[in-house]
Amino acid sequence: MSISRRNFLGRGLAATAAVGAMAAPAYASQAGTLQGKKVPVEKYDVVVLGAGCAGMSCALEAALKGGKVVILDKMSRPAGNTIFAGGHFNATDTFVQKRDGLTDTKEEFFKDMMAVSQGRGDPELTQLYVDKSGEAIQWLTDKVGIMWRKMVKEVWPATTRGHVVDGKLKPGGAQLSKQLVDACKKAGVKFVFNCKVVELLSTPELACIGARTISEDDGVVDYLGKGGVLLATGGFHANKEMICKYMGGTAAWMPIRGSSVNTGENITLVKPFFAQLVNMDQFHAGPIHGPTRANPSTMVNYGVLVRNDGKRFIDEVSTYVRVAQQMPKLIPQNWANIIIDSQVVDIDTVATRIARYKKAKAPIYQADKLEDAIRLAGLPVDVTMKTIEEYNKAVKAGKAAELTPPNTLEKPRLIEKGPFMIFPFQGGMTATFGGPRITRRAEVLNTENKPIDGLYAAGNAIGGIFYDDYIVGSQLTAAVIFGRIAADEMMARCKKA
Numbered sequence: 343m344s345i346s347r348r349n350f351l352g353r354g355l356a357a358t359a360a361v362g363a364m365a366a367p368a369y370a371s372q373a374g375t376l377q378g379k380k381v382p383v384e385k386y387d388v389v390v391l392g393a394g395c396a397g398m399s400c401a402l403e404a405a406l407k408g409g410k411v412v413i414l415d416k417m418s419r420p421a422g423n424t425i426f427a428g429g430h431f432n433a434t435d436t437f438v439q440k441r442d443g444l445t446d447t448k449e450e451f452f453k454d455m456m457a458v459s460q461g462r463g464d465p466e467l468t469q470l471y472v473d474k475s476g477e478a479i480q481w482l483t484d485k486v487g488i489m490w491r492k493m494v495k496e497v498w499p500a501t502t503r504g505h506v507v508d509g510k511l512k513p514g515g516a517q518l519s520k521q522l523v524d525a526c527k528k529a530g531v532k533f534v535f536n537c538k539v540v541e542l543l544s545t546p547e548l549a550c551i552g553a554r555t556i557s558e559d560d561g562v563v564d565y566l567g568k569g570g571v572l573l574a575t576g577g578f579h580a581n582k583e584m585i586c587k588y589m590g591g592t593a594a595w596m597p598i599r600g601s602s603v604n605t606g607e608n609i610t611l612v613k614p615f616f617a618q619l620v621n622m623d624q625f626h627a628g629p630i631h632g633p634t635r636a637n638p639s640t641m642v643n644y645g646v647l648v649r650n651d652g653k654r655f656i657d658e659v660s661t662y663v664r665v666a667q668q669m670p671k672l673i674p675q676n677w678a679n680i681i682i683d684s685q686v687v688d689i690d691t692v693a694t695r696i697a698r699y700k701k702a703k704a705p706i707y708q709a710d711k712l713e714d715a716i717r718l719a720g721l722p723v724d725v726t727m728k729t730i731e732e733y734n735k736a737v738k739a740g741k742a743a744e745l746t747p748p749n750t751l752e753k754p755r756l757i758e759k760g761p762f763m764i765f766p767f768q769g770g771m772t773a774t775f776g777g778p779r780i781t782r783r784a785e786v787l788n789t790e791n792k793p794i795d796g797l798y799a800a801g802n803a804i805g806g807i808f809y810d811d812y813i814v815g816s817q818l819t820a821a822v823i824f825g826r827i828a829a830d831e832m833m834a835r836c837k838k839a
């Protein structure tokens with residue numbers, strides 16, 4: 343008799359671990375049986391966990407190589423960070439760069455990647471990423487049909503490498519996701535949605551051979567992968583308990599900028615295999631108006647940043663990532679304000695962000711007189727006016743770097759010509775950078791530094807490449823690269839089996 347969802351859930355997941363402990367080694371469950379009863383088993387060449395950019399890139403590549411592939415996702419459609427992404431791909435040596443007359447070298451790219459990770463990104467994986475980034479853009483173009491916007495030179499460290507997905511859907515990540523789903527379906531990949539992976543299945547020797555799932559329709563089903571299993575369930579930014587545990591309590595107060603379904607199965611699923619977890623305290627952050635999800639992004643560099651008590655708290659040269667990471671540490675209530683004047687509103691970056699605030703119906707406090715805008719924003723008028731007066735005076739005297747805190751922008755903006763605008767925002771959590779460490783073959787390493795047989799990982803699920811910050815567009819490119827590498831490895835393993 344197979345096990346239905348109702349009687350499985352009735353006994354609870356704790357029972358799984360307890361029975362596993364009796365029937366087999368305690369560390370992971372074996373396929374096809376649970377509580378002494380049979381579980382339906384489905385067999386594939388490649389089993390992919392998570393329908394994000396990493397999972398679908400792996401699935402597509404494996405299917406194009408002739409594999410029988412299934413993608414399991416706990417939600418009713420792709421619902422991870424991919425659909426929230428801007429759609430930037432950082433890559434070098436591409437036909438798009440050539441098309442748009444931009445030049446770059448792999449050496450420069452590697453240097454920038456390592457600089458952004460403070461030298462703590464895994465150099466071997468980073469080099470592989472850099473070397474394969476151009477190929478990833480070509481693959482997305484040829485196999486997924488992605489079209490690219492005209493490239494422009496961006497500020498360091500993105501410089502001349504920002505490839506942005508073009509298309510009707512916004513943001514670019516949603517367009518990418520749709521095209522990946524379509525390409526996977528065309529190539530014969532089977533999607534099983536509403537199907538939560540609750541455990542990885544193993545041999546007694548701890549090789550990973552599949553995944554145990556629970557779904558509304560089918561109850562408990564075991565999916566076996568002859569070539570292996572790809573962990574591509576994203577990170578753990580939406581799991582407050584894990585955020586507290588690995589990053590400390592202040593970070594848990596940050597609103598989420600991306601998906602609310604990345605709840606840390608990249609950690610819980612691999613623990614029974616003694617996976618090596620790295621960079622667990624690291625995360626990407628960005629400014630956000632939490633209640634409406636309006637994202638001011640780099641607008642933080644075009645005005646003055648003040649707390650709700652009207653005082654400045656950070657150097658406005660700080661990247662939006664640094665501003666957001668610091669906010670919950672510096673400001674307990676995690677709210678601050680960007681004050682700009684009319685001289686910057688036509689700059690592309692600023693204009694786009696104002697439009698986003700308006701579209702999201704996020705508050706913008708605007709008035710011809712600065713005093714009135716401050717009053718509308720609910721900030722203390724006297725203190726805030728004094729802050730701006732001192733700031734303007736220092737900027738005019740060329741002494742902004744002597745303020746406390748300093749403003750070391752090359753071109754600090756004066757706040758003097760109305761109308762003035764004030765945008766409230768918080769530091770938000772984008773994604774975690776920690777997870778199982780992988781080899782250059784995308785194999786998950788255990789604590790003895792040995793690859794876990796049959797277990798691969800890619801995308802936001804892994805740890806190792808990113809530390810502290812990333813060059814915008816690096817995560818999607820890495821997801822494609824290591825997803826495809828995992829596909830190659832699993833298909834090769836499949837042929838040998």
Ligand SMILES: Cc1cc2nc3c(=O)[nH]c(=O)nc-3n(C[C@H](O)[C@H](O)[C@H](O)COP(=O)(O)OP(=O)(O)OC[C@H]3O[C@@H](n4cnc5c(N)ncnc54)[C@H](O)[C@@H]3O)c2cc1C
Nearest residue numbers: 392394395396416422423424428539576600801802817818
């Ligand atoms: C606002 C925002 C903008 C961004 N912009 C960019 C950008 O422009 N460029 C860039 O490079 N990066 C960007 N990123 C980061 C990028 O989106 C992610 O790194 C990338 O999309 C991660 O893809 P993934 O495939 O690893 O995971 P995800 O896209 O998060 O997919 C994970 C999937 O796994 C599923 N899942 C989770 N647990 C289970 C389980 N137990 N069982 C079954 N399924 C499960 C989820 O439902 C989900 O569908 C951005 C992120 C955010 C939040």
